[in-house]
Amino acid sequence: MIGELLPDVVVTEVAYGDPPQARLEPEEEAVVARAVEKRRLEFTSVRHCARLALGRLGVPYRPLVPGLRGTPSWPEGVVGSLTHCDGYRAAAVARAGELTSVGIxxxxxxxxxxxxxxxxxxxxxxxxxxxxxxxxxxxxxxxxxxxxxxxxxxxxxxxxxxxxxxxxxxxxxxxxxxxxxxxxxxxxxxxxxxxxxxxxxxxxxxxxxxxxxxxxxxxxxx
The missing domain is CATH 3.90.470.20 (4'-phosphopantetheinyl transferase domain)
Known part of the structure; x- marks a missing residue:
């Protein structure tokens, strides 16, 4: 759904729920160590989407630890955006030379x-x-x-x-x-x-x- 709204240079991945294979890196685990289960699942699943999207972009995954104002710390040379709501998680990524910024x-x-x-x-x-x-x-x-x-x-x-x-x-x-x-x-x-x-x-x-x-x-x- 979100992919249809963006130009072809953007790679998107979505999940309609929480994939059982989704996992976090240790640095990400530390961020949600004391979070409620709903928050943990959303945080994990949307990063699973980001992992897949970055892989399709040809960029190795690195921990997406929230930075300033909670924005994800994307790999160098990548712009991206994450979103989640009940029943839907999505990530959108692109190379910085092909896109200046993205918001979903x-x-x-x-x-x-x-x-x-x-x-x-x-x-x-x-x-x-x-x-x-x-x-x-x-x-x-x-x-x-x-x-x-x-x-x-x-x-x-x-x-x-x-x-x-x-x-x-x-x-x-x-x-x-x-x-x-x-x-x-x-x-x-x-x-x-x-x-x-x-x-x-x-x-x-x-x-x-x-x-x-x-x-x-x-x-x-x-």
Missing amino acids: DAEPALALPEGVLEVVALPSEQRRIAALSAAHPHVPWDRVLFSAKESVYKAWFPLALRFLEFTEAELTISADGTFTARVLVPAPVVDGRPLSGFDGRWTVRDGLLATAIAVLPASTPS
Whole structure:
């Protein structure tokens, strides 16, 4: 599902549950030594996906220990992103020369809990979500927005090394499966250009929804 949202230079692996063969390296085990079982399983399974994806990319696996703000410590020369929710785990990786950054997120295709939209969405976004919901009531648009903002953050942080609040990016979601994000804070310069926004894609299928952003190098045609 997520693989369909990303360019061909990105290798993705998914698991619809927790593979029994999934394992952790000792450094990773130490991170979740005191975690509850659900957290341990998610942490292990999503790294199993990353191990397989890196193998297909031709890159030896190394422990993906959370670094600054919890971001995975990818091998040198690799950009990547991880996501997990109930019943779904996924990893996306690419060579840094072919992709500048990537952000993925998966969520249950359900409406957000009451009150959450008002916390994560700007007034302009809330108005657009209301219009989309009226026109296409079968899609949980508030959750799509939430997921897209998660993907924005995952693509943004490795480049900016700065936390991005939900309300520091304004998103416009289209019913055609695309979205755009405009960053409302000073943008870092990446590949000689300000990183002031993102283009992404979304999909809903089989009780799940996914969003993804791929930031191509400046010299790559979009």
